[in-house]
Amino acid sequence: MKRKGLSEREIIAVLRTHFESGPRLPLGFDDDVAIYPFGKTQHVVVKTDMLVGTTDVPAGMTFGQAARKAVVATVSDFAAKGIQPRALMIALGMPPPVLLKTAKEIARGLETSAREYGCRIIGGDTSETKDLIIDCIGIGLSASGNIIPRNGAKPGDVVAVTGDFGKTTAGLKILLSKSKMSRRKYSRLVNAVLHPTAKLRDGLRLAKTGSVHSSIDSSDGLAWSLSEIARLSRANIVVERVPIAKDVAEFAKEYRLNAEKLALYGGEEYELVLTVPRNRFESAKRRVPSLRKIGRVEEGVGRVVLVKNNHLIPVHPQGYQHFV
Amino acid sequence: MKRKGLSEREIIAVLRTHFESGPRLPLGFDDDVAIYPFGKTQHVVVKTDMLVGTTDVPAGMTFGQAARKAVVATVSDFAAKGIQPRALMIALGMPPPVLLKTAKEIARGLETSAREYGCRIIGGDTSETKDLIIDCIGIGLSASGNIIPRNGAKPGDVVAVTGDFGKTTAGLKILLSKSKMSRRKYSRLVNAVLHPTAKLRDGLRLAKTGSVHSSIDSSDGLAWSLSEIARLSRANIVVERVPIAKDVAEFAKEYRLNAEKLALYGGEEYELVLTVPRNRFESAKRRVPSLRKIGRVEEGVGRVVLVKNNHLIPVHPQGYQHFV
Helix, strand or coil: CCCCCCCHHHHHHHHHHHHCCCCCCCCCCCCCCEEEEECCCEEEEEEEEEEEHHHHCCCCCCHHHHHHHHHHHHHHHHHHHCCCEEEEEEEEEECCCCCHHHHHHHHHHHHHHHHHCCCEEEEEEEEECCCCEEEEEEEEEECCCCCCCCCCCCCCEEEEECCCECHHHHHHHHHHCCCCCCCCCCHHHHHHHHCCCCCHHHHHHHHHHCCCCEEEECCCCHHHHHHHHHHHHCEEEEECCCCECHHHHHHHHHCCCCHHHHHHCCCCCCCEEEEEEHHHHHHHHHHCCCCEEEEEEEECCCCEEEEECCEEEECCCCCCCCCC | CCCCCCCHHHHHHHHHHHHCCCCCCCCCCCCCCEEEEECCCEEEEEEEEEEEHHHHCCCCCCHHHHHHHHHHHHHHHHHHHCCCEEEEEEEEEECCCCCHHHHHHHHHHHHHHHHHCCCEEEEEEEEECCCCEEEEEEEEEECCCCCCCCCCCCCCEEEEECCCECHHHHHHHHHHCCCCCCCCCCHHHHHHHHCCCCCHHHHHHHHHHCCCCEEEECCCCHHHHHHHHHHHHCEEEEECCCCECHHHHHHHHHCCCCHHHHHHCCCCCCCEEEEEEHHHHHHHHHHCCCCEEEEEEEECCCCEEEEECCEEEECCCCCCCCCC
């Protein structure tokens, strides 16, 4: 049966065809943030990320947590680019009736998380919608406009991440299982879903090293992020070790799940995925101790493979995509 | 019966209470745009305006026209502040399946209208939603940060507008009446709804005069805009003449409607409503010939009244509000 609708990537391709006619911008439409030069010495860095109740807010997540998640998602994109977001705008859509308690929870969730990341909420817009919509717009500044792109990976680079993976995918399974899986035992996994954090400090420190060739956040899953770096950099990535969180390994064992898949094909995990030249990795790690090597960049056409028992297993650009 | 939910204004009040804790920003949360100072000599001007299919896209409006309307709504707020928007970001939410035709129409509508107002679309986000959502984020720059506020009206000022009113309210009635009212005869009214325009050139010229004390756009209706200027400036506004569009007067006569009410209590009309000192009005009008005087500012506590046959009739802060 032929699919009737476009996938998210196809929709973005249509939009890009129409929007990319002007002079080249410092970062392409494919990147985490957009940059616009103002004058000769300043660049405004902007990101919009729309949180939608139906798809992004699992059962068990409060309004305050959803508000926090919207902020984290936007801040995480700044983290990947090593840019401090300064101001946030919030476009809020809510289905009526909106209770005072709900409005207060959302306001508090936005304000607390904005402050946590050194941002100020400067304005916004409210609308009546069918879904809960929290569109969080982040604004930052870059003097040079030289922002770490997604497409800068070079053969010989080390592929590194800022933390372990699989926690949100496992946590989500626990939340959706209602009471079948133990929330208490795996509270850290559940917490990873309900109270995510953006690796802003790590991202800012990494950018300061000047060593990072390419970087992306992992909000669409590790496999997706690796595939994006490989595809856009026109290089292959060889994954030598899938960074599975300890709790995830234990959880996978108990419920007979594939821990590697949980770590690779998850999403809404706000770690950073990046590449640095081999000889700069150790000094970068001294600045950001959470950094761990998971693979290497090789010449190629944009594929990602996993080395396992001397076999190469393809890693697919799979992850959360809307509209499919 | 007690209302269960909050009104839009009540929701905004809750948000403001939480967000306004930091140092004072150049414009308050009440204004058309938000401003954030970057360094000592630059201010980024930002606006987000969320178009929602269910409430903002009447039957008969195409996807391309809806996309245009989203851009116009954001540009109109910049027009009211006399700031050229430079870059736009689009957060797009669409219910699946999304047809290629639809994606193309939206992309073309966004791109054409952005270009019309001298803006470049630099990026965005796409999500799956139940409503059509087009959140248009505008970004501009102001060296001084001295942007015409809503709250600067002074007793003695002339109240002026950039055009006549009532067209969109009348046009919407025609669209909703299906075939009962004549679309052909009143095509200009229908066109005002389907193909709105932002008064960006007028707004930029007015700002250059340096005479404008206060300004707002009329997207929530003329009565609402006047009430906002009066309330925030803590001054009264006396309306001497309701600026009724000629076509609207004719339409009202044919269908026995109150033309004055159509002009006052409409919405989604993107004219500018402003106040200038009496002795600067004529020179401002030479720069912006469409400018017309409709009243005056007097000492007071924020009320708006209409003078009619030597009687004072209160004008209520009524207009389109979500959630009520």
